[in-house]
Amino acid sequence: MGERLKDKVVFVTGAGSIGPGWGNGKAAAVQFAREGAKVFASDINADAVAEVADIIRGEGGTVESIVCDAANSASVEAAVNACMDAFGRIDVLHNNVGIIDPGGPEDLTEAQWDRLMNINVKSMYLTCRFILPIMAEQGGGSIINISSIASTHSLGYSCISYSASKGAVNAFTRDIALNYGRKGIRCNSILPGLMNTPLIHMGNVTDVYGSTEEMVRQRDALIPLGKMGDAFDVAHAAVFLASDEAKHITGIELVVDGGITLKVK
Numbered sequence: 001m002g003e004r005l006k007d008k009v010v011f012v013t014g015a016g017s018i019g020p021g022w023g024n025g026k027a028a029a030v031q032f033a034r035e036g037a038k039v040f041a042s043d044i045n046a047d048a049v050a051e052v053a054d055i056i057r058g059e060g061g062t063v064e065s066i067v068c069d070a071a072n073s074a075s076v077e078a079a080v081n082a083c084m085d086a087f088g089r090i091d092v093l094h095n096n097v098g099i100i101d102p103g104g105p106e107d108l109t110e111a112q113w114d115r116l117m118n119i120n121v122k123s124m125y126l127t128c129r130f131i132l133p134i135m136a137e138q139g140g141g142s143i144i145n146i147s148s149i150a151s152t153h154s155l156g157y158s159c160i161s162y163s164a165s166k167g168a169v170n171a172f173t174r175d176i177a178l179n180y181g182r183k184g185i186r187c188n189s190i191l192p193g194l195m196n197t198p199l200i201h202m203g204n205v206t207d208v209y210g211s212t213e214e215m216v217r218q219r220d221a222l223i224p225l226g227k228m229g230d231a232f233d234v235a236h237a238a239v240f241l242a243s244d245e246a247k248h249i250t251g252i253e254l255v256v257d258g259g260i261t262l263k264v265k
């Protein structure tokens with residue numbers, strides 16, 4: 001067990017994984033615990049959050065978990081209160097939750113647009129709304145928002161709501177960083193590139209490429225470092241930003257992409 005986050009309380013949204021294997025939030029929750037953090041894991045999926053809590057406990061880590069819809073105000077407020085009841089403080093907020101829904105404005109219904117924006121952007125507003133006062137009272141904290149390289153680059157197919165939502169995450173991050181620095185609160189975003197997580201093996205992403213094999217082949221071929229990253233590449237970046245090693249870093253967009261955004265094609 002490491003000590004880089006010893007005794008820090010970390011609140012994680014979307015701490016499960018959409019399918020078998022390691023999603024970004026699940027890997028981050030486990031890696032936070034491996035570095036000595038007390039993890040408060042939340043997810044809308046009861047089985048998924050129970051699984052990550054079992055993994056952390058099985059490794060001797062400290063965890064509490066809750067079923068929470070990160071896009072619902074009452075649900076987020078209840079989860080924050082439960083975290084405070086369990087651990088008495090919140091040092092790190094890891095805003096991981098996010099969904100993807102490929103398509104352009106003519107493909108997406110208004111309901112699809114609203115759902116994605118609520119989950120990807122409003123969730124961050126809600127967690128910050130309830131957790132910023134706690135961090136300010138404590139004298140500081142670290143907020144990590146999971147964005148995407150889709151916020152700055154095309155994914156090669158239209159994904160307009162996702163790209164727009166992640167652009168909003170970057171702007172949201174800058175605003176918090178600028179306005180809460182004097183309260184000791186840092187806020188950074190991580191921009192994962194093409195990662196090999198269970199999310200991309202679900203229908204709506206594989207459909208874009210035709211098959212899972214073709215998707216993996218095409219995505220690997222695009223990466224200067226030779227293949228897609230995995231959820232732990234994002235988790236390790238999150239541990240750094242959560243830790244005091246990053247105490248002078250705020251407002252950045254930390255790109256974790258194997259170099260793909262360096263090139264045109």
Ligand SMILES: NC(=O)c1ccc[n+]([C@@H]2O[C@H](COP(=O)([O-])OP(=O)(O)OC[C@H]3O[C@@H](n4cnc5c(N)ncnc54)[C@H](O)[C@@H]3O)[C@@H](O)[C@H]2O)c1
Nearest residue numbers: 014016017018023024044069070097098148192195197199
């Ligand atoms: N996988 C990639 O290639 C990639 C690339 C860039 C960015 N990201 C971002 O990483 C984050 C996590 O992605 P992932 O691949 O681990 O996805 P994932 O779907 O495996 O994990 C997301 C988790 O969020 C939960 N969730 C969904 N809606 C929720 C809600 N309303 N309230 C609470 N929990 C909810 C799901 O149940 C799931 O457990 C997302 O923000 C995503 O946009 C992923």
